[in-house]
Amino acid sequence: MENVPILRRRSSSVKKEFSEKELEELKTAFQLLDRNRDGRVTAGELKIMLNNLGIEIKEEKVEEIIRTMSHSGSELIDENDFLTFVKQMQLALPEVADDVTRDLGAAFRVFDLDGDGFITREELKTAMEMIGEPLTETQLTNLIRTADLDHDNRINYEEFVKLLSS
Numbered sequence: 001m002e003n004v005p006i007l008r009r010r011s012s013s014v015k016k017e018f019s020e021k022e023l024e025e026l027k028t029a030f031q032l033l034d035r036n037r038d039g040r041v042t043a044g045e046l047k048i049m050l051n052n053l054g055i056e057i058k059e060e061k062v063e064e065i066i067r068t069m070s071h072s073g074s075e076l077i078d079e080n081d082f083l084t085f086v087k088q089m090q091l092a093l094p095e096v097a098d099d100v101t102r103d104l105g106a107a108f109r110v111f112d113l114d115g116d117g118f119i120t121r122e123e124l125k126t127a128m129e130m131i132g133e134p135l136t137e138t139q140l141t142n143l144i145r146t147a148d149l150d151h152d153n154r155i156n157y158e159e160f161v162k163l164l165s166s
Contacts, residue, residue, distance in 0.1 A: 014083045023083075024149070030082045031146045040076040042066070052131055053107045108157035118154035 015023055033041045033049055043063040050057055069077045069085040077085070111119045111127040119127075121144055128135050135143065147155045 014080055014087060017087045018083070026083060026086060027079065028147055028149065030079050032143070033082070037142075040078050041082065043075055048133070052133065111155075112157060118156055120154050124155070 018026060030041070031037070033045055035045045035048065043059065043066045046066060047057065047059060047062045050062070063075060066075055066077055067073050069081050071081055071084070108119075109115075111123055113123045113126060121140055124143065125135060125140055144153060144155065150156065
């Protein structure tokens with residue numbers, strides 16, 4: 001990773017590194033990580049998402065990842081930190097993108113209970129209960145609203161996977 005330029009931008013300049021569509025999709029991904037919607041992601045929030053994807057990781061490692069992603073080395077990352085980290089990973093690990101796409105697609109399909117390529121409100125509710133993370137009606141509404149890029153009241157996981165791997 002020595003040959004990878006370190007992107008430490010704090011302004012919107014990192015946003016220029018992505019297409020408009022990529023940026024919209026990455027913002028959605030960040031919002032999904034930011035469970036309490038405070039504009040920052042904690043190690044705990046990241047660990048929950050990783051665990052939900054079937055990735056077991058020690059709390060200390062997650063804290064280290066967050067500190068690495070944070071421009072200040074703190075235990076919180078904001079949207080710019082997230083975007084900068086994604087860009088660094090794209091530059092450093094292009095060959096991993098295919099594996100990540102497959103893994104995220106498989107993880108997301110867990111929520112698509114009827115296999116139609118979409119996650120409905122009811123499927124999301126059921127899947128979250130199955131993984132021990134039940135959601136309130138308000139949380140369900142907010143999650144669907146955040147992730148539903150084409151506003152059809154369903155989540156298209158193929159687009160979501162593309163956003164995280166592009």
